Amino acid sequence: MATSYSKLTVIGHLGADPETRTLPSGDPSVRFRVAVSERVRGEDHTTWYTATAYGRLAETCAAYLRRGSAVYLEGALSLRTYTDREGRERVSPDLTGREVRLLDRRAAEGGAGTDEPIMEAIPVDDVPF
Numbered sequence: 001m002a003t004s005y006s007k008l009t010v011i012g013h014l015g016a017d018p019e020t021r022t023l024p025s026g027d028p029s030v031r032f033r034v035a036v037s038e039r040v041r042g043e044d045h046t047t048w049y050t051a052t053a054y055g056r057l058a059e060t061c062a063a064y065l066r067r068g069s070a071v072y073l074e075g076a077l078s079l080r081t082y083t084d085r086e087g088r089e090r091v092s093p094d095l096t097g098r099e100v101r102l103l104d105r106r107a108a109e110g111g112a113g114t115d116e117p118i119m120e121a122i123p124v125d126d127v128p129f
Contacts, residue, residue, distance in 0.1 A: 008077040008095060010049055011103070012036035014069045020062045023054075030058040032065060034073055034095075051075065053097035061100055070103035 018032040030053050037046045051073055053061050065071065075095040084090050 006076045007074060007098075009072070009074045010034060010036050010095070011070070011072050012049070014065055014067055014071065015048065016067050018062055018065050020058070027055055028058040028062070029054050030061045030065075032061065034071060047093065049073070049093050049095050050080075051095045051097050051100075053100060057097060057100060061097070064102050065100075068104075072099075072101040072103055073097055074099040 012034040015033040015035050018030045021029050021031070023029055032051050034049045034051055035046050036049065037044060039045070073095060075097040078094045078096070080092045080094050082090055082092060
């Protein structure tokens, strides 16, 4: 049986503080939006990704991430379709976070002047699905 694996990596900035929730199982989850800006054919273009993390990774994200934080995000991509307020059908790129790294050292206690990562990677095995 062949196995498949989806992985997308983005580096961007949070558009708002993360939203923390508790799942019915009692496990924490966190949701946040990441803006990735690129120059395409001489024009600036921003793509927004909605990211979700679970378990220990969610706890770490909630503790360290804030609006404007620079992050490295790696996870599985899914495309969600929805209808906006004007009745137009839209598509949202959603990521289920497998690894999140805080790139903004000023946000972490004691992070200044060190080369060590501020957030440790959480193994995929710790994701509750």
